[in-house]
Amino acid sequence: MTRIVKYVLRDILRSRIVLAYTGFLLAASFGLFHLGGEISKGLVGLLSLVLIVVPLVCLVFGTIHFYNSYEFIELLAAQPVKRRSILIGEFLGVAGALTAAMIVGIAPPVVLYAASTTGFTLLAVGLALTVLFTAIAFLGAVATRDKARGVGLALLVWFYFALLHDGLMLLVMFFFEDYPLEKPAMAMIALNPIDLGRVIVLLQMDVSAMMGYTGALMKDLLGSTLGISAGVAALLLWAALPVFASNWIFRRKDL
Amino acid sequence: MITARNLTKTFGRLKALDSVNVVLKGGRSIMLIGPNGSGKTTFIKCLLGLVIPDEGWLTLDGEDLLGDHTLRRRIGYMPQIGRFPDHLKVGQVIDMMREIRRGTFTRTDEDLIEAFDMAKISHKTTRTLSGGMRQKLSACLAFLFNPDVLVLDEPTAGLDPVAAEILKEKVRAERDRGKLVLLTSHILSDLEDITSEVLYLIEGRVQFHRPMAELAEEHGEQRLGPLIARIMKAAKP
Numbered sequence: 001m002t003r004i005v006k007y008v009l010r011d012i013l014r015s016r017i018v019l020a021y022t023g024f025l026l027a028a029s030f031g032l033f034h035l036g037g038e039i040s041k042g043l044v045g046l047l048s049l050v051l052i053v054v055p056l057v058c059l060v061f062g063t064i065h066f067y068n069s070y071e072f073i074e075l076l077a078a079q080p081v082k083r084r085s086i087l088i089g090e091f092l093g094v095a096g097a098l099t100a101a102m103i104v105g106i107a108p109p110v111v112l113y114a115a116s117t118t119g120f121t122l123l124a125v126g127l128a129l130t131v132l133f134t135a136i137a138f139l140g141a142v143a144t145r146d147k148a149r150g151v152g153l154a155l156l157v158w159f160y161f162a163l164l165h166d167g168l169m170l171l172v173m174f175f176f177e178d179y180p181l182e183k184p185a186m187a188m189i190a191l192n193p194i195d196l197g198r199v200i201v202l203l204q205m206d207v208s209a210m211m212g213y214t215g216a217l218m219k220d221l222l223g224s225t226l227g228i229s230a231g232v233a234a235l236l237l238w239a240a241l242p243v244f245a246s247n248w249i250f251r252r253k254d255l
Numbered sequence: 256m257i258t259a260r261n262l263t264k265t266f267g268r269l270k271a272l273d274s275v276n277v278v279l280k281g282g283r284s285i286m287l288i289g290p291n292g293s294g295k296t297t298f299i300k301c302l303l304g305l306v307i308p309d310e311g312w313l314t315l316d317g318e319d320l321l322g323d324h325t326l327r328r329r330i331g332y333m334p335q336i337g338r339f340p341d342h343l344k345v346g347q348v349i350d351m352m353r354e355i356r357r358g359t360f361t362r363t364d365e366d367l368i369e370a371f372d373m374a375k376i377s378h379k380t381t382r383t384l385s386g387g388m389r390q391k392l393s394a395c396l397a398f399l400f401n402p403d404v405l406v407l408d409e410p411t412a413g414l415d416p417v418a419a420e421i422l423k424e425k426v427r428a429e430r431d432r433g434k435l436v437l438l439t440s441h442i443l444s445d446l447e448d449i450t451s452e453v454l455y456l457i458e459g460r461v462q463f464h465r466p467m468a469e470l471a472e473e474h475g476e477q478r479l480g481p482l483i484a485r486i487m488k489a490a491k492p
Contacts, residue, residue: 007351011340071338075396078303078406079352080328080359254266255305 001085001092004076008093012065018101021057025105033113040205043114043122046106047201050126051194052162054102055133059154062094062137067147074255087142087250091243095134102130118204125197128235132193135242142246142253165192190234200231256281256435257302257320257404262311264297264459271297272308273459281403284426284436284449286467288483289456295439298456299406302437303332315404328359331402335409337393339381345392346377352396360400367395370421386413394422398429405429405436411445423449447479455483 012018028049033042066073069090076086106126110119137154144150169188173181189195262275271294279285287295300306301313302320304327313320320326339348349368368374371391376384384392390413397405407426411419426449430436440446453470455462463486467479476482 003351003354003357006354007340007343007347010347011342014342069338069340071334071336072340074305075332075334075337075339076355077305078327078330078332078334079355080325081355082324252307254307255300 001089004081004085004089005092005096008090009096012093012097013100017061018097021061021098022101022105025053025102026108029106029109033109039114040118043118043205046110047122047198050106050122050129051198054126054129055161055194056158058098058130058133059137059140059158060151061098062134063141063150063154064147065094066090066138066141067150070255077255083251084247087138087247088243091134091138091246094138095131098130098134099127102126118201121204122201125201125235128232128239129193129197132235132239132242135239135246139242139246139249142249161192161194166195169195190230193235193238196231196234196238200228200235203227203231256316258312258314259298259301260312260314262298262301262308262313264294264301264306264308270459272301274311275456275459275461277454277461277464279435279437279454281435282430282433283451284430284438285452285454286443286446286450286479287437287439287454287456288443289462292458293456294459295456296408297459299408299437299439302404302406303327303330325359328356328400329403331397331400331405333390333393333397333405333407333410335412337389339389339392341380341382343381344377345373345379345381345384348381348392349373349377349395349399352399356400360402362401364398364401367391367398367421367425370425371395371418387415387418390414391418394425398425403434405434407436407438409440410438411440411442419445443479443483447477450479453479453483455486 029046032045032049033039035042035045073086073090077083103123106123110123113119114122136157140153140157141150144153165188169185172188173185189199257279259275259277262272263270264272269292271292273294275294275298287298289295297306301308304320304324308321315326315329318326343351353363371394373391373395376388381389381392390410394407394410397407405426410422410426414422423446426436426438430449430451438446438450447467450467452464452466454464470482470486471477474482474485476485
């Protein structure tokens with residue numbers, strides 16, 4: 001497995017898309033810290049950027065990479081190697097390369113301008129989202145044979161988590177505002193990794209009351225430490241489940 | 256060497272393999288022939304562990320091929336379309352395969368790497384390779400670990416005449432050393448001179464499996480293309 005990871009990493013780290021992604025993150029995060037004037041404004045800007053861009057890039061890149069490697073994966077599967085090693089090797093390679101891009105793109109400005117708990121929490125959330133959305137991308141690609149359908153599915157997943165889910169949540173809140181909604185709201189947040197990431201960072205910022213219903217609720221209900229631990233646990237689950245599921249499918253799949 | 260018993264695979268409604276029973280022995284080069292969708296590719300993929308059959312057994316010298324991935328150390332595969340990670344160099348791809356199969360082979364066979372002069376293109380990234388060069392690389396990888404069984408899917412497609420002759424000579428040599436070589440090709444004349452047996456599939460069933468020489472004598476035809484055409488005509492009333 002590690003042998004596969006090594007060569008997948010070596011391959012992807014040379015791809016122009018990953019280089020461009022790294023450059024974009026670096027430029028955008030430096031730019032946001034400069035433009036905002038205040039550090040906290042820069043952080044909020046960077047948070048929004050990370051929450052939108054990272055899932056999109058990981059979903060689309062992960063999916064396309066899987067389909068483009070199909071013939072190569074087939075060749076690997078014909079070698080004396082376990083299916084599991086191939087899938088996990090490919091996954092760790094892609095997730096590793098995108099993680100490296102994230103660290104190179106976000107860490108230097110955060111260390112320079114916002115070397116605080118909030119800054120590092122933001123970085124950690126970015127890394128967690130990178131891994132878990134790559135895992136979701138792999139699950140989609142393993143489960144769908146057709147490339148166009150797979151990429152479409154990836155975009156749909158992104159659209160849902162980045163936009164639709166919050167809209168649905170607001171709708172629920174609006175229609176049931178006469179009822180106690182704290183617990184259902186918590187559950188709905190946990191069902192969206194992007195929301196989870198947002199809440200975890202905002203809880204660090206002490207501006208959660210300004211940042212909408214979800215953040216305020218979370219802080220109010222759980223208090224910071226417990227809220228963050230629960231959020232982290234949910235994020236881990238979001239990464240682990242797709243990896244297990246795609247492994248399960250891949251082991252039985254006809255290539 | 257390889258035995259298939261009742262091998263069956265269905266994709267939805269299509270029966271790609273319909274209880275295939277066949278024994279493939281070492282020291283032969285066996286040409287898989289059949290119309291499109293006759294199950295050639297599915298059969299090869301079952302052998303390589305890429306497709307999991309619904310029913311039946313596949314054994315390699317009595318050992319179960321389907322349950323044991325380590326047995327694939329004895330198989331070399333040259334796919335129809337060779338695609339490798341875009342940004343790796345040819346040399347790196349060869350090194351990678353060596354690493355992935357480390358501990359599963361006793362000696363390597365670098366005849367083809369030398370014959371195709373791969374050293375000259377080892378610094379090129381695989382993305383920039385032409386179709387024929389990729390085929391050469393695939394062929395080198397298939398023979399590299401000196402496997403007992405070689406599965407070559409359309410091996411000469413895209414190869415220039417010189418390279419095709421080198422590859423055919425290599426197939427002949429390995430066969431005469433007692434290896435089993437499974438071949439497919441759409442252009443029957445390409446490989447007729449290295450075919451020792453013909454395995455003919457139609458709609459997932461084995462129509463016949465006979466030595467080339469025997470068929471040629473029976474039908475008075477040395478060339479594989481006309482020979483198969485004649486047999487197909489004879490089979491239809």
